[in-house]
Amino acid sequence: MRPAVRHRVGVRLGSSYAAVILLLGLSWLAGTVANSEVQASYRDTVVKRYELAAQILVIRKAMLDQATSFRAYFTVGIPQLLVPYHAGRRAMPAAFTTARKLAGDPVDRRLLDLMLRGARTWEQWVDRDLRIWTAGQRAQINTAGVEVTDKRLFDRFRAASDDVLRQVQRERQSGLNSDRSIFNQANLILGAIGLSAILVVVLLGWLLTRSILRPLEDLQDAAAQIRGGHLDTPVPHEGHDEIAQLASNMDAMRGHLAAQRRVADLLASTLELDKIYPELAAELRGLVPFDRASVSILTKDGTELLTAYAEGAGTDEFMIGSLRPLDDSIFSRSVHTGEPVLIGDTTGLQVEGKALAPAGIRSVVMMPLRTKARMWGSLNLGSSRPQAFDQGSVSTLATLVQPLANALENAELYREIAVANKELERVSRLKSEFLANMSHELRTPLNAIIGFSEVLQDSTFGSLNDRQKRYVGNVLESGRHLLVLVNDILDISKVEAGYMELHREILDVKALLAEVTERIVSLANNKQITLQIEDRSESPLIDADRARFMQILLNLLSNAIKFTSPGGTVSVSYEVHSQFVAITVKDTGIGIPENDQARIFDEFEQVDSSLGRTQEGTGLGLALTKRLVELHGGTISVQSAQGEGSIFTVTVPRAEQAEPVSGTRGDVLVVEDDPAARELLGVYLTSAGYGVQWAGRVAEVLPRALEIQPVAITLDLSLADEMGWPALEQLKAHPQTRAIPVVIISILDEQQLGFALGAGAYLSKPVARQELLDVLERLVGGKSLTSDQLIRVLAVDDQPEALELIALALEGTRYRLMRATNGTVALELLATQNPDLLIVDLMMEPVSGFEVIEAAVADPKTRHIPIVVWTAKDLSAEDILRLSGSVAARISKMDFAVSGKEALLRELERVVAKAPREASADVG
Structure with missing residues (x-):
């Protein structure tokens, strides 16, 4: 117990015992000594317990900083994120030394040793992984194993620190119980001496309880609140004695920690620091009062300081964004030296003092904003009072400017990453454009080389001599070899870019x-x-x-x-x-x-x-x-x-392979998850001679359709927890299922979207039997073009040699070719000639093949015409979606170059066989 406390208690006890009979003096003195020893022991124990608990919290915060920094670095890989890790690492030895000094009890020291062992085990494990990581051997690190080991070792440390805190709490409670026991024994002794002594001791106990125990219990509750992270609850500190001073200091510490957390939260809330500087200044003013504040940022070339923020005396809106050179003046010293600059009175400065005089600034403190990577600038505070700042101010600001420096660094890193990402997006876009252009520009002439070489080799227009045949064969073989090489290079590029x-x-x-x-x-x-x-x-x-x-x-x-x-x-x-x-x-x-x-x-x-x-x-x-x-x-x-x-x-x-059940008129795939609806549709279809196959989920539809190749598909849009639209899109995107008619049967009113995605009909529930059968008859039972009918084909391509190859392929067949050398001509011919089949190249200008297809599908007079896409372009997902439901087939010019005209004729025959009767209405 401090002397001032002993004196105050002695005076209080002396005044109380003045009224007591002289014969009770010795007993009174004995009681006083006993009570004084209780107080001294209790206060010493409580203070040390609080200090030890506070030190344990410091250690835990240092370890938490290390763990958070390490995990962030391990996730992102940015070395600057390890700054808090190294700071926490440096703080650990001194913190443990202080804790051991405060731990007088052997149990405390043993628990501290366990806690230290857990911390060192975790740090040694982190050091090993960091060495592997920084050595560029990341493949040796098992990511999942790192996370498990990190959590296990850190939990071991946290458990050890919790044991220390619980031991501190037990010792504090044990001391309280022991001292109260002694106090009660003293009261009993004095009570045995006499009634008057008992009254005095009772009164003294009441006074002591009120003046000492209650504030200490309040401190205990406040410490528990702080330990639990509740930093917004003030610590009560009434009075002027040492306990009140201790409470005042604890409250100041709480306020400081709360401010630190608010500043950290504020800086973490955004990377646009310009928006939070006013709030940051308000937090600083609550800790270190000032009249003027500014943030100076060092330019990248290190020659100038940019005023990023300014407020208070002598500032105006034009000050923000201004530049001043990094010179030898006092204003640049903290940036030059990396140390705080404290000036108690600026009147002694000839140049700088005159500059600050108009604003009435008499004292300044400038704190460097520095991270391990670089110097970022300084935080500058000014006051109209001389000696307004001291070393305490510097210490307070030091804990707050570091998060600001880190935030400046993170903001810069984010800007650099954003620029890099933008550049990567640009490069990715250019790569995609390059692949598309290369696909078209290289494959189109190769298609012509290979195609015309085959025509010459087949002696279509006359015989060749042996040398000519050999030369043509060499050209054909070299063209095919080059085509394989081009395709391989483009395919490798697409796989690597994720476009395959x-x-x-x-x-x-x-x-x-x-x-x-x-x-x-x-x-x-x-x-x-x-x-x-x-x-x-x-x-x-x-x-x-x-x-x-x-x-x-x-x-x-x-x-x-x-x-x-x-x-x-x-x-x-x-x-x-x-x-x-x-x-x-x-x-x-x-x-x-x-x-x-x-x-x-x-x-x-x-x-x-x-x-x-x-x-x-x-x-x-x-x-x-x-x-x-x-x-x-x-x-x-x-x-x-x-x-x-x-x-x-x-x-x-x-x-997996499913067992089909066929009907006399072909199978209908019914996509329906409601048992009653499935049974009813099954009755309707089987009574009309159709076989019925079932699917209840979107994921089953395309595989089942590919497997059984039904004559039609009925699709319910509301399937359990999913919609049926993806199934329709997949069916119309796949070359082997896009020609299968799809009848939507649903309670939803989405006819426009259904037809846009390629549905052949849209029926609302409940559907009538005859209504369903009439629709199937129209879609499935229509007459196809017969094998002896002439088919008029309109081919659209802006490469004349490509049109010539199509003409040669169709020569001698039942197909009669009309040529369109661009999209504009194709639209004119569509409007006047009404062909039976449309072959379209996609890569044309100024009217693309996509536009020709969209115009043909939009016109009621031409929407029935089957469309075959003929292109060297590798279709993207967007291209396929754009064409979904509009085209009957896609033919690659490369397939034509490799397989010859048979590939084109085979696909045209397949399309014609499935063409609806409208396509043949005018044939013959």
Whole structure:
């Protein structure tokens, strides 16, 4: 107990015992001493417990700063985010030393040691991961494991600190109980001496309880509030004794912590600091009163200071945004030195004092705004009173300017990231435009080269001599080789950019392998290589993009043939597992050394990359194959040894096969989740001779339609917790289902949207039997164009050679061609000629193919005409959505270049076979 407290208690007790009989003096003195010792012990214990508890909170805050900073850095990877981590790390040793000094009890020290051990364990673990991270070895870090370990170790530290705080609380309560017991014993002793002594002691106890215990209990409650993070509750501090002073200091600390939190919250609320400077200044004024405040920001070149904010005496609206040089004046000193500048009286400064005199500023304090990365500027406060600021002011401001400096750094980083993101978006857009232009500009002339070479090779316009045939064959082979190279490069670019889209359908693996081997058998025969395909009775299904999966198989087979010597063997087999299908391509070729097997799937990598290698190629085929397999959710692997051939294995997920139930007039796929409605529609359809298949969810519709190829589909828009629109969009986007009529049967009034997305009819529930059957008769039962009718085809392309290739392909068939060299001519011919079929190139100017299609669909006179898209453009998701429900087929010019006119004629026949009767109304 401090001497001043002892004196005050002694005077109080002396005045109380003046009325007591002299004979009771010794007893009174004994009681006084006992009570004094109780007070001294209790006060000393309470103060130390509070100080120890406060120190534990400091340690926990330092650890929390470290953890928050580390997690933010680990998530974002910005080194500046580690500044709070290092600050907390530096504060830990001194904090633990102070805590140990305050912990006199062995139990306290043991718990502190456990707490220190937990902190060090966490810090050592973080140091290890930071070293790995900063060394650029991030792949060695298991992200999920880091999060689990971080939480486990930090929880161990937090539990240890909670144990210390609970021990402090127990000791404080134990001391309170012990001292009260002593106090009660003293009261009993004095009570035994006499009634008067008892009255005096009771009175003294009441006074002591009121003047000491109640304030201490109030302090205890306030400390609990602070510990719980409730910083807005003031600490009561009435009176002028030491307890009141302690309470006042605690309240000041609480206010300071609350201000720190408000400042931190304020700075974290936005990256536009200009908007919060006034609120920040108001918070500062509550802690360090001032008459003038400004924030100076150092320019990037480090030569000038920009006034980002100013308020108070001597400031005006023109001051904000002004620049002044970074010179040797007092105003630049804190930025130069990185240390606070405190001037108690500016009248002694000749130059700066005169500058501040008009505003009445007599004292200033300037705090540097600095982070580990750089100096950002300074926070400047001025007052009209001399000596208005002291070291206490500097200490208070020091804890508040650091969050401001961090916020300035974060705002700058955000601006840099925003600029970088904008640039990345621009580059991504340019890449997309480049891919689209390259796709069109490279493939279009290649299409002409290959197409006309085939025409010459077929001797369509006269025979060629042997040399001419050889030269034409060389041109054709080189064109096809260049086309494969261009396609591979563009496909690799699309996969890397995330633009590759798969048009999935249910495929039969056995049929697929038979088709691909048929296409590749001539290549094997030319090299006298035996091509074998395993014949299995089992025929598994996969959900894949037909063209892309054929590309995977063709790449693997052509590679196997290329690297196998004449007389060798290439075989294809498959194995069916519960969840996937494994397709294997095996050859007896030259094999791949083990140390080269990892890099053959990289772009432009070949085992033999020398100029004298015997096999041609760019090293793109396997790289593209791997990426296409992964897009399908599968894997690719290789087993090989040099001189012993290679085995490539592709695994892809299986698709389930359903059992169809057919009717005499074809199957109708009913998409409905209500059992009663399903039963009623089933009765309607089966009574009219249709077979019925069911689907109850959007995800089931396209696979079922691909599997059973129904003559029509009925679609309810309200399916359980989902709408049916996505199913309609998928059906009209897929080349194998877009021609299937879709009848919407719904309680929703969305006819306009339904027709816009490609629905053939829209019926409202409840639907009548005859109404449904009439619609199906109109959509399904209409007469198609017969095989002996002449078909008038309008082809639109701004490349004359492309139109010439179409003409050559249609020559000698039942198709009669009308040519339009641009979109404007096409629209004129549509209005006057009413063709049976429309072939449209998309990439035209000034009227694009999209505009031609939209005009044809919008006109009631032409909307019935089937439209075939003929383009070298790789369609994006937006393009497909734009065309959804409008076109009957899409033909790639590259397919035409590779497969010849048969691909075009085959697709035209398919479209004509499904054409509604309106398309043939005027034919013949």
